[in-house]
Amino acid sequence: MSFWALLIFSALSIFAFRILPFFFAKSAYLSNQDGVFYRFLTYSTQAMLGAIVYATAFFSKDIVSFVSDFALVDVVKLALLIFVFIATMVTNRLLSAFLLSLVIFVGFVLWYMPI
Structure with a gap:
């Protein structure tokens, strides 16, 4: 995946996972903040945000090039x-x-x- 494709995918998934709870507010799965599904949505948005931060800060370097060009x-x-x-x-x-x-x-x- 290119940087821009990853960035667009991450932004869309963050937006979708943050907006979906408003549409399904009466749902038992999303109203339970201690539930597995709610935790999955929260962790997935944090993971996508982490991917965006890493790609922005370090220009998507892998670990070998990151260590060699430190x-x-x-x-x-x-x-x-x-x-x-x-x-x-x-x-x-x-x-x-x-x-x-x-x-x-x-x-x-x-x-x-x-x-």
């Missing part, structure tokens, strides 16, 4: 991804952690790698 900017990307994960788990607020890490990354790129 640079300081990759360390910063990994550190910020870990920071966003931990900050989201602690504060339960994804957007603020993401925006903070985005500002840090843009500042790093502008300071360390001038154009």
Whole structure:
């Protein structure tokens, strides 16, 4: 799969899995938040979001090319991804952690790698 095909598939599946519960709100499967089906929908959207983040951050590199071409900017990307994960788990607020890490990354790129 190409990057754009993966991105479009991921975006459509995230959209579908987030919208479907509204259409089937009265369903016993989707109204039970401790149920297997509800958990599957939640985990699948998180997995698709993770695939989009990885493809965007590391340009769909496989592990061999990632390790062989490892640079300081990759360390910063990994550190910020870990920071966003931990900050989201602690504060339960994804957007603020993401925006903070985005500002840090843009500042790093502008300071360390001038154009």
